[in-house]
Amino acid sequence: MSIRSGQAPFPVVRMVVLTVLLTNVVWAVALPLRLTRPPSAVGWVVLVLLAAASGVALALVLRAAVTPATSPATCGRLVAAQTVAALALWPVTFAWAEPGREPWAWVAASVIGAAPLVLRWPAAGLVAVGMLAAVAAGAGVWGQPVARNLVLTLVAAAALMLMGQVVVWLLRLLVAADAARATEAELAVSQERLRLAQEMHDLLGQRLGVIGLKAELAGELVEAAPARCRAETTEIQRLAGETLRDVRTAVHGLGTVDLDVQLRTARLVLASAGVEPVVNVEPLALPPAASQLVAAVVREAVTNVLRHSEARHVWIDLTAAGGSVRLAVVNDEPRSAPGRAGIGLAGLAERCAQVGAVLRYGPAGDRFEVRVELPAT
Template sequence: MSPHPGTRSAISPRLVVLGALLASYAWALVFPLRLARPPSPLSTTAYVVGLALFAVALTLVLRSAVSPKQSVRSRRLLVGVLGVVTVGLWLPAYAWAEAGQEPWAWMAGFAVGAGVLADRLAGMATAVVLVAGAVAGALAFDGSVVANLGIVVGTAVVVWLTGLVLVWLLGLVWAAEAGRQAEAGLVLAQERLRVSRELHDVLGHRLGIIALKAELAAELAAEDPARSAAESNEIRALAASTLAEARSAVHGETVADLATQLASAELVLGSAGIRTDVAVEVERVPLDRSRLLAAVVREAVSNILKHSDARTVSIRFETAGPCATLVIVNDGLRTSASVEPGTGLASLAARCADAGARLVAGRAGAEYEVRVELTPR
C-alpha cells in the first residue's frame, strides 16, 4: 500500500522495515561463515555460493512478509525454497564446523523465524524439518542435541518476535495512510456533493424561468413584438447570470440571500400569472439560516413552475417560542404523483438535517406544502 498521490513519502515505510529486517537477519550469514572451516579453497567457494543462495532465499521470504498483496501460494513457495536451501547446507556446515560450534543450527533458526513471519503454516512445517535436521546433525557429528535445539528454537523465537514487531509497526503506518486516503476521499465526495447541490439549485431554478419566459416570448411574438423582444432580452440576461452563478458554484463562491430569493420568487411567479403572498420578515430570520431558507424557496418555486397548476402561492415565516418555521403552500396539485417529493427536495431535506433543521413536503388537504422547521441551536 502506498501513500495517497501527492503525499508520497521520499522513503517507503515498507523499504525501511525490510531494511531493518535484513539488518537483523544478517547474523544468519555471519555465524556460518565464522564458525565453519572448509578444508580447501574449492570447498570454501562452494560453501560461500551456498550461503549466497541462502541469503537470496531469506531476503525473498522477508520481502514477502512485508508485501500484503503477495499471494499465500507464492509465500509458501518461497518458504519452501528457503527450507530446501537450508537443508542443502546441512552436510557441509556440520562437516566443516569448528569444534564445539553449530553453524547450521544458527542458519536453521533464522530460516524458521523468517518462514513463520511470512506464513505461519509453511513456517511451522519448515520448523519441524529443520529441528529434525538439527537433532540429526548433533547425533551424526557427535554434537549436543540440547545445544542444537536451544540455538534453533531460541534464535527462531527471538528473530520472529523482532520481525513481528517491525511488521506490526508497518501495519500501523499502512493503517494511518489508509485513514488519510479515506479522509481525502471523503473531502472529495463532500465537495462533489456540494457542487452537485449548488448546480441543481442554480440551474434547476434558472432554467425553469428561462423556459417559461421563452414560451411567453413565443406567444407574444405575433401579438406584441415589443414585449416579446423585452422577454427575449430578459432571457439573454438570465442565461448570462445563470452561467456566472454556475461558475461561482463550481468554485464555491455562491451567495444565497433570502431577501433576494423572495423578491425573485415574486417576480417569477408573477410572470407566470401566479398570485404570490409573501409574509416573511427577513430581519427575523437568523443569518446562519438565511442561505438554507433561500435554497428551500428556490427549490420550491422551481417545483411549482414545473410540476403544478398553481394559481396562488403563500410564503410565510412563523415563530413559536424558540422554534421558527418557513411554510410554502401552493394550490396547484395535478395528480397524486405530483405530491411526492422529487430528488431535489430529498437532497434539500438531507441538507436541512445536516444543518439541524427538518424539511417536510407533501399534500396538505387540497394544497401542496413545503415546511422547514428550524430548531434552536
C-alpha cells in the same frame, strides 16, 4: 505477515525497516562460516557458495516482508527457496562443524524466524516443525547434542521473529494510516461533489425553469410583436430547456458512486476512526439507479456516524426479500443526527420518494437506525 495493501508510503521508513531486517543476514551467513571447519580449499568454496545462497534467499524473504505488492504465492516460493538453500547447508555444516559448535542451528533459525513475516502462521508453523526436525536429525546423525541444537535454534529464531514482527508491524501501521487518510479524503471529495450537485439542482435548475416559464408567457402576451421578437422568445425557451437538461445530466453524473466502492470506503473509514464495521451484503444485481441511491444512503449514514456520534460499532446490512431491497445502517450511539437540510438524510428521503423508495431514520432505543426499502427492479 507482510504488508499487502496499496503502495508502501514513506519510502525512507521502508528502507530503514529493511536495513534493520537485513542485519540478520550477516549473522545467518557469518556464523555458519565461522563455526565450520571444511577439510579442504574445495570444501571452503562449497561452504561459501552455499552460505551466500542461503543469505541471498533470506534477504529476498525479508525484502518481500516490507514490499506491499508481493503476492502470497511469491512469498511462498521465496520461503521454499530459502528452505532449500538452508537444507543444502545441512550436511556440510553438521559434518564439518567445529567441536562443540552448532553452525546449522543459525541457518535453521533464519528460516524459522523469517517465515512468519511473509506467511500465515499455520504455514509458518509447518516450516518451523520441518526445520526443527532437520536440526534434531542432523544432531543425531553426526553425534551432536540434540537438545542444545534445538534450544539454540529456537532462541535465535525467536529473536529474529520478534524483531521482524515489531518493525514490520510498525511499518504496517504507517501504511494503514496512510490508506485511511486517502480514504477519508476520497469520502470528503464525494461529499463535496454531492453537495455541489444538490445545490446546483436546487438553485440553478429552479431558476432556469422559471426563465423558461417567463419566456413562454412573454411569447403568449406579445400579440403585435414583430416576427423577430417571437423568434427570439422561442430561442430563449429552447436555450433554457437545453440548459436545464444539461444541468440535470451533470447532476446525475456527479451523483453516481459505485455501491461496492462505497461499501469498501465506508468499512475503511469506520475502521480508521475506531468504529468496528460489521458489513453483511447479499450478492445483488442492482440497476445502476438503485445502486447509486443505496450508495448515497450508505455514505450519508456513515458520515453522520463520524460527525454526530460516539459509536463503537456500525452494522450495515443489505438484503433482498419480498420483491424489495432493504438497507439498514445501524450504530450503537443514538445521537447520529441528520445532516444539513438539502444534502443530508432529509434530502435523501425526498430523493427516495421520487423513485418509490422509503427512507426512515431516527433513534431506536440505544441505537440510531437508517433504513431504506426500494423496489428490486
